[in-house]
Amino acid sequence: MTPLTRYLPILTWGKTYQRDTFVSDAVAAVIVTIMLIPQSLAYALLAGLPPEMGLYASILPLVAYAVFGTSRALAVGPVAVVSLMTAAAIGNLGLTSAAEIALAAGTLAFISGALLTVMGVLRLGFLANFLSHPVIAGFITASGLLIATSQLKHILGIEAHGHTLPQILGALAAHLGDVSLATLVIGVAATGFLFWVRKGLKPLLLRLGFGARAADIIAKAGPVAAVAVSTLAVWALGLQDAGVKIVGAVPQGIPPLTLPSFSPALWNDLFLSALLISVIGFVESVSVAQTLAAKKRQRIDPDQELIGLGTSNIAAAVSGGYPVTGGFARSVVNFDAGAATPAAGAFTAVGILLAALLLTPLLYFLPNATLAATIIVAVLSLVDLSILKRTWGYSKVDFAAVAATILLTLGFGVEIGVSAGVLISIALHLYATSRPHVAEVGLVPATQHFRNIHRHKVETLPHAVTLRVDESLYFANARFLEDYVSARVVCDEPLSDVVLMFSAVNEVDLSALESLEALNHKLKDMGIRLHLSEVKGPVMDRLERSHFLQELTGEVYLSQYDAWVALKR
């Protein structure tokens, strides 16, 4: 692979692009466009931005991804969680002017895009692995709950701002007297309709004799129908005068050329938020992309994905958009609809461009309540509290990480929630490795295999004890092993030999080496020899570079069985 084809995947798939592929891609693009028009408006509302920014974020970024991305099914654009994080990041700034808010959103997309691109070029995609599955699952669930709750204000037609669950619920409670009945009717009806579309429409259509594919496409158009009907209702009944908040004037035309701010103060304020948005967006996107690629035995390149998403966000920044990433639901729809190459995304961009050119005047009377209903129905599918049950059953450490992530996200907002989740899971992992499991082992009869004396029937030697250390030895547990062995030998008088079985020791760092030297010394004073067994190649290479092996009072045995045979004599 030349650098050019590595950084421009379009050169690879573009070379063999054919009419068949074009048709598949175009059909998928039509379906995704129908889904994306109301979503892009709704997510812009969620992000606290004017609706046209949602449309703009769905045009140029998709073209950029088509050029630089490696997933053949990923549908890039505004998504719920990143929109919520954008709202939180910009909310922190305390801006009031609409122009400043739009500039901040574009700048956020630019910083985020630059970070992603740099991480891609430096091949730092592996960093995303530090966001564990439980943490991301907990975070997405909590974000879904936060988003759904935050949209209730639009359904009720009241004012209620906040970035945490207590804030939002408090604000809702405080303004409950101001409920707009007309808005509530529209909101509840739209929500009910959309839930029914999601659960009941497709089976109904199938029973009515529609083909599976047609039923699918019609069901996907549900939000568009809700938008159309509620807009017509507002217009016909003049409900905007009855307190129903509407989208209002949306500029008509191609996306504007915008430039991000390069104010150091603004960059400083947005940097951490941009980093979190980048990482969360990348992890969400790459996991969808990998899942979908695996279904067709394709592979995606996580480092190139960083570049694809990075350039998409830079594209959003220069064309009036805000941070984007690959959306879960939309990508699945794109995949199911037959998208075969990233070109499907570019075709979707054309569809949204047409909408921006032609449809915006029709959106004037669109009620915010309908958009809120679209969001609520979309995000509730993200909420999955079963992760709590799964982790509780499997591992209390994972459970603690999930529970903390959910509670902190709900209680203190998305940025604190996800940062704390990552730090907590790393801290719990380090804590566990700092107090490793040590098993005293003996020979399983009639084999050369050694297992824990407390779990298996094994043979032991009276004058020798073998301890299997179940962890790499590094600074965090260096002293632990020294103390453990000292405590073990003190209570056992006739001991002459201690064997440390190193089958699970993958690293011995300098701190641990010094601790082993001290242990060797201490045991020597007590007249006990220290042996090692099953030391792995890479560990042995390193020990040979120190003086430890010369000072070691005992031997290093290739296998634990060799040690057993030698010590039995």
Place this chain on the structure above:
Amino acid sequence: MTPLTRYLPILTWGKTYQRDTFVSDAVAAVIVTIMLIPQSLAYALLAGLPPEMGLYASILPLVAYAVFGTSRALAVGPVAVVSLMTAAAIGNLGLTSAAEIALAAGTLAFISGALLTVMGVLRLGFLANFLSHPVIAGFITASGLLIATSQLKHILGIEAHGHTLPQILGALAAHLGDVSLATLVIGVAATGFLFWVRKGLKPLLLRLGFGARAADIIAKAGPVAAVAVSTLAVWALGLQDAGVKIVGAVPQGIPPLTLPSFSPALWNDLFLSALLISVIGFVESVSVAQTLAAKKRQRIDPDQELIGLGTSNIAAAVSGGYPVTGGFARSVVNFDAGAATPAAGAFTAVGILLAALLLTPLLYFLPNATLAATIIVAVLSLVDLSILKRTWGYSKVDFAAVAATILLTLGFGVEIGVSAGVLISIALHLYATSRPHVAEVGLVPATQHFRNIHRHKVETLPHAVTLRVDESLYFANARFLEDYVSARVVCDEPLSDVVLMFSAVNEVDLSALESLEALNHKLKDMGIRLHLSEVKGPVMDRLERSHFLQELTGEVYLSQYDAWVALKR
């Protein structure tokens, strides 16, 4: 052990306190007092505090440690590195009034003492293990260099402030024209004399026929002699009028009763500094205490040490002192002089109290240059750049941690240096575990032992590959293994079986479990069975709580040899 004797070690050793022990302790106390008088004044100067605070920090804190501490040789009091950190912490506040600075120093001691005590009660002593040996060695060396450089201004008799090496060197260069010749003569003479005392005096005394012990005590009194001679010289020659800076009036009397500030703003500003001082002070102190205890086959209790040092710092806060900890050189002297119980520290406190009551008027003409010489000679013994060579030879990861700690401490000050050192060593460890070593293994002939096919002559099976994963499987490397195995099997057509040898896998968290499930699925699609071998008890317990074992296409073998025998058929 009752809670009372656990928290009050004095009850244990005090019960059997005898005349012999008293004599040993008293002799050690006299020697340590002689050493501590000039040191306590000098370290207060280093911390940017009035000299009497050094004396006060050497009285009540020593009594508190005698009651609560577990080390029989640790000499608590002001030490160089903690004094430097105190200077940095208080320098950050930008205070100018002497009273405010003294209050901040006392408050720093109080917060630090409270943190240490709480950590002790919660048994969090293990946290200190996260400060690896290379990081602490690098930090102490860099601090020693910073301290020595920072004292050059007193030797030269010029003004030069700064908390980083570039700042200090820049300030020295800028004021080089203001050098005071008289000060320089005193400073250079004192430094030269003290170096000679350290290196040449004892051998000379021995040659002159003094006993080893007497020679030792006389050599320890070197700094006192330097203080006495230089003070007399200034007084006799009136050098204070020739530009020699002197200590001036030091209050005479017992330590004052002081209260720390409880201003939330000040606590907020000092909290992180206090945490760093606590941890560094604890680590330095506990490692000396452990080394000395091991020489006499005694044990110290790290969690009780936290309480001992914590109460010492609280004692410093309420008696006009500043943060203290166990000093390395002083503790070794205390030990060598025969200190048998913590009572030696209490006797030292009496010695310093007498000095505060009687000697302070004599210190009026003591030149700062002499104190600076005392500091320089003391801290240069901390500087040990050989850690760079040791780590370079042993492990590049450890080397990177040391080098970064040294450079960041010199370039950005003590607080950033040590924080970055800890974070870097944790990050490097996590990075290494996120890309684990995976060895393809085969049977060592005529044994039941399996080793790397690239390092040993081993037998393999044509249709089965065994991969030994040399790391616990957790979120950071979950996807790595999946990708590794996929890549390995793709290039090998006739494979029907993959065995993952789990001898080094000490943990499988939920992220890794999901990755294993995905791998099992993927291999199943390719017609390859996945087996596990040598799964440890704790890991197996957990896997049994999931559905993975039911879905696994292959078997779980007790030993790798069992797997070999089964697959050979």
